[in-house]
Structure formats: C-alpha cells, structure tokens
Amino acid sequence: MVLSGWEAVFFWVFAIAAIFAGLLTVMARNAVHSALFLISSLLAVAALFVLLGAEFIAGVQILVYVGGVMVLFLFVIMLVNVGAEERGGQVLNKPRQVTVSMVFCLLLVLGLLFAINVGYKGLQTRDEKAIASAQALRQGQQQDLHRGATRTSRITTDTERVGNSLYRFASLPFEIASVLLLVAIIGSVMLARTLKQEAAVDDLAPDVVAAEAARDPELAETPPIS
Amino acid sequence: MLHSVKNPDLSKFLVIGALLFVIGVAGVLTRRNIIVIFMSIELILNAANLNFIAFSRYLQDTGNVNAVAGQVFTVFVIVVAAAEAAIGLGIVIALYRNKETIWIDEIDLLKW
Numbered sequence: 001m002v003l004s005g006w007e008a009v010f011f012w013v014f015a016i017a018a019i020f021a022g023l024l025t026v027m028a029r030n031a032v033h034s035a036l037f038l039i040s041s042l043l044a045v046a047a048l049f050v051l052l053g054a055e056f057i058a059g060v061q062i063l064v065y066v067g068g069v070m071v072l073f074l075f076v077i078m079l080v081n082v083g084a085e086e087r088g089g090q091v092l093n094k095p096r097q098v099t100v101s102m103v104f105c106l107l108l109v110l111g112l113l114f115a116i117n118v119g120y121k122g123l124q125t126r127d128e129k130a131i132a133s134a135q136a137l138r139q140g141q142q143q144d145l146h147r148g149a150t151r152t153s154r155i156t157t158d159t160e161r162v163g164n165s166l167y168r169f170a171s172l173p174f175e176i177a178s179v180l181l182l183v184a185i186i187g188s189v190m191l192a193r194t195l196k197q198e199a200a201v202d203d204l205a206p207d208v209v210a211a212e213a214a215r216d217p218e219l220a221e222t223p224p225i226s
Numbered sequence: 227m228l229h230s231v232k233n234p235d236l237s238k239f240l241v242i243g244a245l246l247f248v249i250g251v252a253g254v255l256t257r258r259n260i261i262v263i264f265m266s267i268e269l270i271l272n273a274a275n276l277n278f279i280a281f282s283r284y285l286q287d288t289g290n291v292n293a294v295a296g297q298v299f300t301v302f303v304i305v306v307a308a309a310e311a312a313i314g315l316g317i318v319i320a321l322y323r324n325k326e327t328i329w330i331d332e333i334d335l336l337k338w
Contacts, residue, residue: 002235003234008232011238012231018246019246022250025269026252026262026269031261031262038268041269042268049279052283054283057300060301061304064308065268072315073264073265076261076318077261079319080318089258089329091259092256092257098255108251109248113244117237120236127288131288131289134289137291161292162297162298169298170302177305177306181309184309184312191316192316
C-alpha cells in the first residue's frame, strides 16, 4: 500500500491536521474549544480513511462521531460547565502527576515508534512477493470496475464488500451491538433523571422521599404519575 | 528518506495512529476536566480505528482482496464508542447534580 502523487500530498495535509487538532484538543483551556478541535481531528482522520479506500467508514465516522457523539458532548458541556476553567479552575492535575505522565507518554511514544519501525521491516520482507504479485491482479480488477456517470472515475466495490461481510459473517455481533445501543440509551435516560422525575414515577424509597421533601417542599407536592 | 515521504506507506499511517493514541493518553493522564478526559478517550479509540483501516488496506494489497474485517470491526468500535459516550455523559450529568463539580480530583468518594 503506497500512496503517490496528490494522494501523498493529501495524506500529509490531513495527517498533520489530525495530529495538531488532537494536540489542541488536549491543550485547549476551554472545553468547548476542545470539542471543536476534536471535531476537526475526527474529520481529518475521516479524510485519511478515504485515502485508505474506506469511504463507507469515513461516512459513518462523520455521521456518527461528528454528527452524533460530538453534538452530545457539546450539549453536556453547555449543561455542566461553560468556561469553568476560565473562572479560575486549574486545567491540569498536580504538577508532579503531570510530569510523571509526560515521562510515561514519552516512553510510550518512543516504544511505539521503535516497535512500528522494526515490525514494519519484518512485515515488508515477509510480504514483498505477495504485494508485487497482487499489484498486477489489483490493476486488472480495477479495469473491470464500472465507470461512474461522469466517465472520469470508476465505482469501487469496497462498500459492497463491507456490507456483505457485515451482514454475512458478523450478523450476530451486529445484533448484539444494536442491543448494546438500546441498553445504553435506556441506561443514560435512567442515569440523567432528576430526583423530582424519579419521585414522579414512584421510583424512590419512601424514606428518601421524606428526607428530601423536608429539604425541598416542592418535591412533596409532585403527584405520582401511574 | 525523501522517497518514503513522497510515497507514504502502511508504517506512516501506523505512526500517525500511534501519535494520536499517545496524545489521547496524555490528555487522560493530565487533564482535570472529566469531559475533556472523555474526549481524549474518543481520540484513543479513533487512533485504534485508523490502525484497523490501515491494516485492512494492507491485507487487501497483499492479495487477500476480500479482507474487510478491519473495516467491519471499526464499525463496531464506533458503535461501542457511541454507547460509551452516552452512558459516560449520563453519569457526568448525574454526578454534577449531586456534587456540583466536574474536576476529577474532587470526585473522590471511592478513595480511601
């Protein structure tokens, strides 16, 4: 897998964008800025997915992460702390903790780079022949693909293959994932209820209700729904 | 050297993934704001996704044309990340109602 020409240019643009946006996510004082930088980082990584020929995953990344998860994050930031750091809160942990974790991260990145370097060399010597022989095959297959309506490019079957293996070989995990999402939705609704809402559906122990009603008279007047 | 910069291969994608991962780890370890820590976790998961996709493409290029297991697994990672974000942010909201704080060093109920 070697990118060349404009693909290489776009690779470096998006790779550097992803790294810098990731760094700014971690370093920004304001949590809202962090969220916006994380969105840019996710978009740059989605562009890298396109360069790798995973158009479907890039679309899912933008729709689910940027469109769904990050909007949820922004909502919660607005609910919980708008500019708590700017009102004088410390951004980082205690200095000693920060130093130790920076040293740890430095060791981690050095180890990872070393492992990638050595491992990739081994991978190259192992797969040299297979890549060379597969390249001709791949080019032949690309000639067989249908042309798009504009006749300038060809329509790949990558997404078709992903869909096929998602529903043929991973259909059980797919169903489990849908159950997981359902449980997550119900769980977060249960977690985020206020005491008043819990009292309204009669979901509190009577002594808790009595104790809270002594503090907050409004709670005692909440009629149970049922 | 110049040739490998002009023609980025699998190892460059792995390096980008590793850097994003370490940035996420640094965020988790150093930040005090629990929401920023959540966002750093998303960054870590995204770095893992990048590795999955890069290796999936590499396997396709070694002749195994139908190797899309990496892409399929990435879909599941994204699903689990979405579920994790929903639950985690629900917990953050419940915590904020009870303790009025989002600083992790003040959330020490389980510490002894």
